[in-house]
Amino acid sequence: MNRYETIANNLATQIREGLLPAGARLPSLRHLIAQYGVSQSTVFRAYSLLEQWGLVRAEERAGYFVTKGATVNETVRGEGLATEPRKVDISDLVFSVLESARHADIVPLGSAFPSPQLFPTARLLKSLVAGTRSLTPWNTVEDLPPGNDHLRQQISLRYVGTGMSVSPNEILITNGALEALNLCLMAVTRPGDLVAVESPGFYAALQAIERLDLRAVEIPVDPVSGLDLEALQSALDQHPIRACWFMPNFQNPTGTSLSADKKRALVELLRRREVPLIEDDVYQELHFSRDRPLPAKAFDTQGLVMHCSSFSKTLAPGYRIGWTAAGRFSDKVRRLKLMTTLSACIPAQAGVADYLEHGGYDKHLRSLRSSFQSQLERMETALHRWLPSPVRWVRPTGGYLLWLQLPQSVKAMELHALASARGISIAPGPIFSATHGFQDCIRLNFGHPWDNRFENAIRELAEILDDPSIHG
């Protein structure tokens, strides 16, 4: 990626997030030269690229100004109100989308996983062998929930790395974060209960609500500032909400995060009502800024936050090792684990523990984050190059998912069908809400090394967007 592309991308982000609103003048030539330490011609090429993308227009002798409609608009920002409680009926839709994204020869823009090629498979196998050798036969009996002691200590140490203190005794090892989240939800609800989720939000939360005969209240997520706390507060006032299932860091699908202040306010809001928070934090380690963001759990003094995460998105997708630190609900969750799947794979637990101690996890994470960041830049450049200008997004600051707002006439399910037929998967907006809304949004995955397949897939999506049949 060239310097001028980076500068253009950065300015584009400020425009879309409204920091440079419609009609605003772009930073001056002199300013950008000083800021980036580049030549005049580099800045001109950046200006020119932004113009080409339809985000700015040049006014002779006056400079470059942001065009109307370049900011992320109201639709993608959500409606500002929680939905009424509703039964959820989404699984068929989700499964039909997931099925179409499963084969290795599909361009996996709709996938929920990063490329498995980015993980240290060989080094991890070494740890799997060392960890398994270190087990006695009795560990198969003793490592029942809460799980392998060594692994729980290593996870506890990672909390220390963000300044948090979470005892190994609070940590329960699960079959990936998905099981942790499901067990936590089961621990704090009964059939018929109301659960607050994000909108748009992770479809697995909606599926769990459907499966357990619960009802969902959807709280809007602003793609810039994250979960709408006012909407949450008013939903809590109106409805007997029994639990929340939120993702404060690098939210799926929008990629947005709550600030530390908002996390603190969220926890305080729930504390006053004694409502437990199931916190999905699987992307925490995938931050692009220097420091790992805190989870909401860092602000919890009451044991109300059930923090769930895993190594599936950062290290070992197939090992199915996740965990929860479930606060005051720990015992209940541990019992549910014993009753439903007994324990996670014991050699895999020992292998991940060995890797965390000896494998160089932090070095691997730095490399992984850097790959995702450069892949994001490549994807943004391709989107600018191929897609018509009314396509908008907010640049995520971590993770590997990009939430795209298409022209309002687009029907994402039709786009999905046509893209599938060309061997390209996308995740259409309607799978992220029980309302089946977000028809004009799609989620793209930049967790794969960028190559011509992806470049061509973006070009093909642009072709499909020209097809009248996908517009309502």
Added chain:
Amino acid sequence: MNRYETIANNLATQIREGLLPAGARLPSLRHLIAQYGVSQSTVFRAYSLLEQWGLVRAEERAGYFVTKGATVNETVRGEGLATEPRKVDISDLVFSVLESARHADIVPLGSAFPSPQLFPTARLLKSLVAGTRSLTPWNTVEDLPPGNDHLRQQISLRYVGTGMSVSPNEILITNGALEALNLCLMAVTRPGDLVAVESPGFYAALQAIERLDLRAVEIPVDPVSGLDLEALQSALDQHPIRACWFMPNFQNPTGTSLSADKKRALVELLRRREVPLIEDDVYQELHFSRDRPLPAKAFDTQGLVMHCSSFSKTLAPGYRIGWTAAGRFSDKVRRLKLMTTLSACIPAQAGVADYLEHGGYDKHLRSLRSSFQSQLERMETALHRWLPSPVRWVRPTGGYLLWLQLPQSVKAMELHALASARGISIAPGPIFSATHGFQDCIRLNFGHPWDNRFENAIRELAEILDDPSIHG
């Protein structure tokens, strides 16, 4: 074990099962000499042992006759009637018992697992490495449910070994049989539904029913002939039973099996009413007779039987690899798996597949079965030696669990508490029924190499049985 002990044990089994009823004459000296090819003095020592155990008495010049009360009595045979449907409230009881049995320094007579020392740990690790090496990074995406192809083919081949044809496509890999059973139950019930279970029966079935807000109807299990089909039929006539969860082979806790004719009749009974059967068959491979018993699924032509099993009791307890072949419910179960835990550990799946193909599973199973058989003989001998004569049991023909009927005045929960205090775990009868009945029964585990610890533990149980505080 000496020959005379074997002969005495065999005769004791016939007496307890009622094949030699009270007052019957034992087979003659000449007959036993011919049958076992032993000397006269060996047979006399066997007679004398039976007399010592209180099962027979000598009548001068007439021979040996079975004493009154030597047969397994009505209590252990069950009451012959299904219970009324009831909510289940058993988990606290089960957990308190399981917790007390977890540490390696407890004599694990109450454990549900065989000794991990009997498994080919080193050979399996070799397969784990080979299997994991054979995976491509993409397998972490492609081996989502239904699971690793190679493993499903190997499991399908084991069905062929009993003459059954189960397609790899029907097989779903799960986190042990426990998850398979739970997913199957979830697939065919809704909160409030009635489920028929065995009485006494596996507590995990009762826990699942409690967790999912279902209600249980308990069908009596006769320790000799197994599930009471007449009681089942009348329960089906009286109540809208939505599913059955049964264990036709080496039932937990009684160790009893249904004959092939009874399995056929069971499947036919359920077929007429379109009631699905969740078949727990985790001990199938642990048969003491020459041939592997058929599951009930072998008689199913309608896809109503959901056959569940695993490698946890036969090969690899900590790998957490089980499966279900769920007939017409396969798709639904697969979706539930995707929604709750996504997939089983992928290296572990590949490892077990490699072992099944190259590791010598059948040889290992022969050795395992032979260990269990000889451990059972040692346990029976110790029981005869130390426990007062009104203790009764039916010799299991497979597995590693023995169901013991104590004098009727015994309270098994009190026995459990006193035994725990002495470092001995037992599984008390009341955890095997939502009625909390079977107060005078306990389940013992003979899945561990016999040694002085076990011998002493049986002796200590005898001492505790002399304690008046455990008698009601």
